[in-house]
Amino acid sequence: MNLNDSSLFHSQCLIGGQWVDADNGQTDNIDNPATGEIIGTVPRAGTAETARAISAAEQALPEWRARPAKERAAALRRWHDLMLTHQEDLARLMTAEQGKPLAEARGEIGFAASFLEWFAEEARRLYGDVIPSPNPANRLLVIKQPVGVCAAITPWNFPSAMIARKAGPALAAGCTIVIKPAQQTPYSALAMADLAERAGIPAGVINVVTGDAPAIGKAITDSPVVRKLTFTGSTPVGKLLMSQSAQTMKKVSMELGGNAPFIVFEDADLDKAVEGLMVAKYRNAGQTCVCANRIFVQDSVHDAFAEKFAARVAALKVGPGHKDDTQVGPLIDQRAVDKVEKQLQDAQARGGRLVCGGERLEGNFMTPSVIARATPDMLCFREETFGPMAPLFRFSTEEEAIRLANDTEFGLAAYFYTRDLGRTWRVSEALEYGMVGINNGHVSTCEAPFGGIKDSGLGREGSKYGIDDYVETKYLCMTVD
Ligand SMILES: NC(=O)c1ccc[n+]([C@@H]2O[C@H](COP(=O)([O-])OP(=O)(O)OC[C@H]3O[C@@H](n4cnc5c(N)ncnc54)[C@H](O)[C@@H]3O)[C@@H](O)[C@H]2O)c1
Ligand SMILES: O=C[C@H](O)CS(=O)(=O)O
Secondary structure, rough: OOOOOOOHOOEEEOOOOOOEEEOOOEEEEEEOOOOOOOEEEEEOHHHHHHHHHHHHHHHHHHHHHHHHHHHHHHHHHHHHHHHHHHHHHHHHHHHHOOOOOOHHHHHHHHHHHHHHHHHHHHHHOOOOEEEEOOOOOEEEEEEEEEEEEEEEEEEOOOHHHHHHHHHHHHHHHHOOEEEEEEOOOHHHHHHHHHHHHHHOOOOOEEOOOOOHHHHHHHHHHHHOEEEEEEEEEHHHHHHHHHHHHHHHOOOEEEEOOOOOEEEEOOOOOHHHHHHHHHHHHHHHHHHOOOOOEEEEEEEEHHHHHHHHHHHHOOOOOOOOOOOOOOOEEOOOOOHHHHHHHHHHHHHOOOOOOEEEEEEEEOOOOOOOEEEEEEOOOOOOHOOOOOOOEEEEEEEEOOOHHHHHHHHHOOOOEEEEEOOHHHOOOOOOOOOOOEEEOOOOOOOOOOOOOOOOOOEEEOOOOOOOOHHHHEEEEEEEEEEEO
């Protein structure tokens, strides 16, 4: 791999400050989704290695939590700075293992680093309370203390940002952490951990274990030492991990699947709506949890909007992420391409009309598609597509649009375009989602609370709320006479 600093490319786990192989020497191959070539291996670690990582995090906890918040903040700031210094190498690693265009990978590194900066600042504002006591002999106080040893299990689609969005608040609060990255994208996580070491974050504060996901997950959820699990991934796996965590009563944060509606009302600025949808639908080749999954267009503007949108989609450049002109990279694997193709075929079998794209290319590539005449009986209405397919649904009234948009068990992100102030408030309050973009197709930023409701999960990441999941609130009742 063409890196300026080749030492950032790690093929071992990081446990207690040591770079180690799996106990049995077994490894997993990591491939480049654009070419299928093997770019390296990582340890296929399991239960025993995870237990040692948890133990290392436990041993590192007392010193790290006792550090003044200002010192923890300074370490996070140094980590942030190093990520930006090595942004190009981190982006190249990400594009090689995940496939996204280099420009998007560079953007993700900046996005990831922003969480380290944000929580470096939040670390020094973990305030408690002094409560006026009804009894003059007593003094009532509230203090915030770190939860303790945490664990993070992260997905392949944002291999750096999802780690920073968890490790940032955890370390800021004084916690230590064991990270299991997605099996498809371990190198981004390992490089981030290397930079954390260079930032002076002590051994054992951050540990990264790659390999047998179910075994690693079980070791994490079974351990009473791990007091919090933060998971980002599919809803089925999130529910499994949540149930596994019940026996040890862990705090859990769940950032799960989505099924985002994107509503274009007749009074919308259609050009701006097209621009917003291009981002909301095709970012990361449609492989984001907040991607527009169902596009609802009001009857009177449907044809004009569809024509403008399809023209932009047909012009998208598909190719490997390392090429400068690539706008849409490969999907993560053949299974992902199969899923999109199945939804395309189902839509056309049920009366949908393919307006453009939908062609499978060699490898994991697929041309971005637009389906017209989509209906709620289609798979693409109920299932998260997680690929470059845009089904257009018609609607007549505002009430119908809201009913259709809310007709899902998911509740992560939703988007709508209008220039009517009353409609803005009515629709924003009626949509059953954790995040709503109004005349905006890309809502994520470290300053704002990211998360969903219903089957899209629990908790919020980023913002002033994001650190709450990593602290315990302790009440002190003090009799002073
Ligand atoms: N809400 C969000 O912020 C968010 C962000 C990114 C992805 N996602 C969701 O994630 C899904 C796609 O990502 P994915 O394919 O990596 O999801 P996934 O659930 O298959 O995997 C996510 C992580 O869980 C691990 N995992 C899988 N089975 C496990 C088990 N039995 N025990 C322990 N760990 C296990 C994987 O190795 C990976 O690290 C989509 O549904 C997407 O919507 C949500
Ligand atoms: O897919 C998951 C990410 O959280 C999407 S975003 O980059 O935060 O919008």
